[in-house]
Amino acid sequence: MGSLxxxxxxxxxxxxxxxxxxxxCVSELGELGLVQFRDLNPDVNAFQRKFxxxxxxxxxxxxxxxxxxxxxxxxxIPMLDTGESPEAPQPREMIDLEATFEKLENELRxxxxxxxxxxxxxxxxxxxxxxxxxxxxxxxEQEGGLNHTTESMTRALITDEVRTAGASMGPVQLGFMEKSxxxxxYLPCFVAGVISREKLxxxxxxxxxxxxGNVFLRQAMIESPLEDPTNGDQVYKSVFIIFFQxxxxxxxxxxxxxxxxxxxxxxxxxxxxxxxxxxGVMTRIEDLNTVLGQTQDHRHRVLVAAAKNLKNWFxxxxxxxxxxxxxxxxxxxxxxxxxxxxxxxxxxxxxxIQLALRRGTERSGSSVPPILxxxxxxxxxxxxxxxxxxxxxxxxxxxxxxxxxxxxxxxxPYTIITFPFLFxxxxxxxxxxxxxxxxxxxxxxxxxxxxxxxxxxxxxxIFFGGRYIIFxxxxxxxxxxxIYNDIFSKSLNIFGSHWHLSYNKSTVWNNNYLxxxxxxSDYEGTPYPFGMDPIWQVASSNKIVFQNAYKMKISIIxxxxxxxxxxxxxxxxxxxxxxxxxxxxxxxxxxxxxxxLFFYLVLLMFIKWNRYAATNEFPMTExxxxxxxxxxxxxxxxxxSKAPGKDCNIYMFAGQSFFQTIFVLIALACIPVMxxxxxxxxxxxxxxxxxxxxxxxxxxEVGGMSNGGGSHGGGGEHHDEEEMSEIFIHxxxxxxxxxxxxxxxxxxxxRLWALSLAHAQLAEVLWSMVxxxxxxxxxxxxxxxxxxxxxxxxxxxxxxxxxxxxxxxFLHTLRLHWVEFQSKFYMGHGYAFQPFSFDTIIENGGAxxxxx
Numbered sequence: 001m002g003s004l005x006x007x008x009x010x011x012x013x014x015x016x017x018x019x020x021x022x023x024x025c026v027s028e029l030g031e032l033g034l035v036q037f038r039d040l041n042p043d044v045n046a047f048q049r050k051f052x053x054x055x056x057x058x059x060x061x062x063x064x065x066x067x068x069x070x071x072x073x074x075x076x077i078p079m080l081d082t083g084e085s086p087e088a089p090q091p092r093e094m095i096d097l098e099a100t101f102e103k104l105e106n107e108l109r110x111x112x113x114x115x116x117x118x119x120x121x122x123x124x125x126x127x128x129x130x131x132x133x134x135x136x137x138x139x140x141e142q143e144g145g146l147n148h149t150t151e152s153m154t155r156a157l158i159t160d161e162v163r164t165a166g167a168s169m170g171p172v173q174l175g176f177m178e179k180s181x182x183x184x185x186y187l188p189c190f191v192a193g194v195i196s197r198e199k200l201x202x203x204x205x206x207x208x209x210x211x212x213g214n215v216f217l218r219q220a221m222i223e224s225p226l227e228d229p230t231n232g233d234q235v236y237k238s239v240f241i242i243f244f245q246x247x248x249x250x251x252x253x254x255x256x257x258x259x260x261x262x263x264x265x266x267x268x269x270x271x272x273x274x275x276x277x278x279x280g281v282m283t284r285i286e287d288l289n290t291v292l293g294q295t296q297d298h299r300h301r302v303l304v305a306a307a308k309n310l311k312n313w314f315x316x317x318x319x320x321x322x323x324x325x326x327x328x329x330x331x332x333x334x335x336x337x338x339x340x341x342x343x344x345x346x347x348x349x350x351x352x353i354q355l356a357l358r359r360g361t362e363r364s365g366s367s368v369p370p371i372l373x374x375x376x377x378x379x380x381x382x383x384x385x386x387x388x389x390x391x392x393x394x395x396x397x398x399x400x401x402x403x404x405x406x407x408x409x410x411x412x413p414y415t416i417i418t419f420p421f422l423f424x425x426x427x428x429x430x431x432x433x434x435x436x437x438x439x440x441x442x443x444x445x446x447x448x449x450x451x452x453x454x455x456x457x458x459x460x461x462i463f464f465g466g467r468y469i470i471f472x473x474x475x476x477x478x479x480x481x482x483i484y485n486d487i488f489s490k491s492l493n494i495f496g497s498h499w500h501l502s503y504n505k506s507t508v509w510n511n512n513y514l515x516x517x518x519x520x521s522d523y524e525g526t527p528y529p530f531g532m533d534p535i536w537q538v539a540s541s542n543k544i545v546f547q548n549a550y551k552m553k554i555s556i557i558x559x560x561x562x563x564x565x566x567x568x569x570x571x572x573x574x575x576x577x578x579x580x581x582x583x584x585x586x587x588x589x590x591x592x593x594x595x596x597l598f599f600y601l602v603l604l605m606f607i608k609w610n611r612y613a614a615t616n617e618f619p620m621t622e623x624x625x626x627x628x629x630x631x632x633x634x635x636x637x638x639x640x641s642k643a644p645g646k647d648c649n650i651y652m653f654a655g656q657s658f659f660q661t662i663f664v665l666i667a668l669a670c671i672p673v674m675x676x677x678x679x680x681x682x683x684x685x686x687x688x689x690x691x692x693x694x695x696x697x698x699x700x701e702v703g704g705m706s707n708g709g710g711s712h713g714g715g716g717e718h719h720d721e722e723e724m725s726e727i728f729i730h731x732x733x734x735x736x737x738x739x740x741x742x743x744x745x746x747x748x749x750x751r752l753w754a755l756s757l758a759h760a761q762l763a764e765v766l767w768s769m770v771x772x773x774x775x776x777x778x779x780x781x782x783x784x785x786x787x788x789x790x791x792x793x794x795x796x797x798x799x800x801x802x803x804x805x806x807x808x809x810f811l812h813t814l815r816l817h818w819v820e821f822q823s824k825f826y827m828g829h830g831y832a833f834q835p836f837s838f839d840t841i842i843e844n845g846g847a848x849x850x851x852x
Contacts, residue, residue: 007410122285674739
């Protein structure tokens with residue numbers, strides 16, 4: 001059987017490679033992606049392995065590439081991605097790559113350092129320019145005050161402006177001035193600078209309190225923000241100037257400025273000196289602008305050149321690193337000239353792997369061919385299910401529950417049909433299904449471009465990875481929406497209703513609740529050609545009653561058939577692994593138990609639909625139809641059902657009571673068979689093995705009875721080393737779980753009915769309480785109102801009914817497959833095949849997965 005239905009047959013092989021050819025051979029195997037290597041040095045520290053230095057060199061090259069990538073992204077330069085994967089470079093090319101990356105990193109760091117120094121100088125000159133401009137106004141205002149004596153200046157300083165501290169400042173040091181005169185007094189000193197605007201209020205308060213109000217401060221805002229050369233942020237600052245008197249206040253003021261990180265600048269007192277300094281500052285700013293532009297152009301050219309090759313460099317370095325990481329898993333022989341590896345390979349791909357090894361040997365120039373020997377082992381091989389872009393998402397759903405045991409039946413092929421179908425039973429709506437199908441189809445049509453974007457958004461990656469599931473769920477939902485005749489809570493009248501109104505107009509207008517009787521001429525007698533009759537959409541009195549009965553029954557029907565199919569799948573497992581005990585004492589009684597009880601329940605539904613109708617002759621009318629649920633309960637309790645009415649027959653067919661009794665007895669008899677059959681046979685086989693020399697029983701017969709003939713691998717059951725008490729307990733738990741689970745699992749399928757009802761009712765509520773309000777308005781105002789209401793209705797429909805209800809139905813469908821279906825046959829005790837593959841490593845961002 002193909003790998004679609006079972007995992008691939010695997011072989012454990014031993015690989016002998018010459019040291020000079022090992023790198024090229026592993027490179028070819030990485031491109032192939034069909035070999036899972038085992039670690040033959042599990043006790044050796046990672047820093048003591050042979051190729052640890054090469055791995056470190058690759059790590060260093062990756063660090064430099066990440067630095068280049070960060071700088072390229074900072075400048076918004078697009079990186080060229082051709083989608084091609086270059087081959088792994090030869091070991092000698094590592095030196096060239098290291099030299100290239102070292103040169104680029106050093107050049108870029110030097111350019112960045114120079115640019116940062118230039119920006120710092122530019123910032124200082126810009127702040128000084130603003131200081132020279134803003135302080136000119138301050139000096140003009142204080143021009144008269146400078147001719148007074150010290151006392152008068154002090155009195156002028158302690159004014160209302162100072163006491164209210166109503167000035168602002170900014171971070172830059174402007175320098176201070178002391179002028180002596182012939183007297184022993186000194187004229188007031190001052191400092192000027194810039195400070196961050198947000199620190200200004202606290203700065204003012206601190207100056208006032210620390211200097212006891214003996215300072216005079218003026219400030220002015222710098223309108224345009226200034227760039228911080230360290231991180232490139234835009235900062236708003238203010239210019240300030242502080243007048244004070246005496247060396248003590250000068251020291252105090254400078255310490256406060258230092259504490260608030262205010263930058264102080266020298267500022268001449270004389271207007272001529274300030275004008276001369278301002279002209280020099282403007283000249284230097286123009287020169288710095290020219291140099292900065294040239295520096296940025298050079299940096300941009302370096303990054304553009306690096307961006308063209310960055311993706312390919314990442315791929316090459318990650319391939320080199322993966323190869324050396326894999327070589328560290330190998331063993332060296334005593335001559336140090338041969339590397340020995342062990343690996344799991346698919347049996348069907350051994351020839352392809354040997355061809356790849358020969359290509360690697362030819363590339364390396366070695367004359368000694370590699371040797372690939374198949375080994376005999378009793379270890380459990382990894383599970384490898386070959387997938388494509390369509391089946392990959394469905395296989396991921398199965399593996400999320402548990403990786404299949406080796407060669408166990410794979411549920412994924414059947415899930416491709418059953419998963420979207422059961423989802424659609426709950427989500428059935430033609431309009432909502434169309435939205436989902438179109439979204440899935442858009443992702444499928446644009447998958448190459450969307451896959452190339454490689455976003456880190458996990459939610460989007462989940463949607464994109466399940467694009468085929470979403471598309472199929474939408475298509476199946478459109479089909480069930482046609483069956484339910486439901487599109488945005490309305491119906492489609494394609495073929496014309498097969499019901500006709502027999503009431504007169506006055507009766508219709510004067511009665512809120514009327515019902516159409518199928519026993520009269522209201523019904524034509526032939527069903528609607530496809531799906532439900534559209535008349536049920538307006539049957540407000542009994543629409544839910546009818547649809548509840550219909551959807552509840554089909555939920556049970558689908559559920560029982562789904563579980564029976566799961567039990568049949570266990571038969572394939574038992575026959576493949578030659579597990580005769582499980583086949584006789586588990587599969588047969590399990591299938592009988594499910595058929596005689598629950599499949600019989602399904603048959604009763606079809607019999608009731610066929611035999612009872614509104615127009616049948618008495619006692620086969622609808623009024624005499626017995627309740628199937630009551631009939632089933634009375635059947636299990638060995639009770640006689642009561643007739644629905646006088647002169648009604650309690651049974652739907654002849655001999656029903658007899659058959660029901662037989663069915664219940666068969667179901668009860670299956671329980672001890674499931675409970676005790678297999679453990680007793682194992683116990684007998686062990687006794688037979690103990691007396692084998694006397695009886696002459698063969699080893700093959702004893703082994704076949706003791707372990708059910710199971711071969712090595714996932715499905716075979718081995719009980720040779722298990723205590724009999726544990727076997728009895730395990731079988732008891734398994735039996736109780738199956739018997740009780742058959743009841744609970746059958747009831748669990750009623751979620752198909754419940755979610756379908758909830759989805760339909762939510763859609764009807766949105767229509768009646770939102771969109772219908774806009775449809776009832778008339779005139780041009782009604783058109784505007786309808787547009788707004790329709791937008792609101794569309795958002796709620798997509799957000800609630802498609803996304804939230806769709807996610808809810810998806811999770812319930814997942815549970816039905818994991819618990820109700822797969823529990824009948826699926827063990828899921830295997831481990832995944834993780835081959836050494838460059839594609840997988842690059843897709844994971846260079847992370848090398850640890851193999852067994």
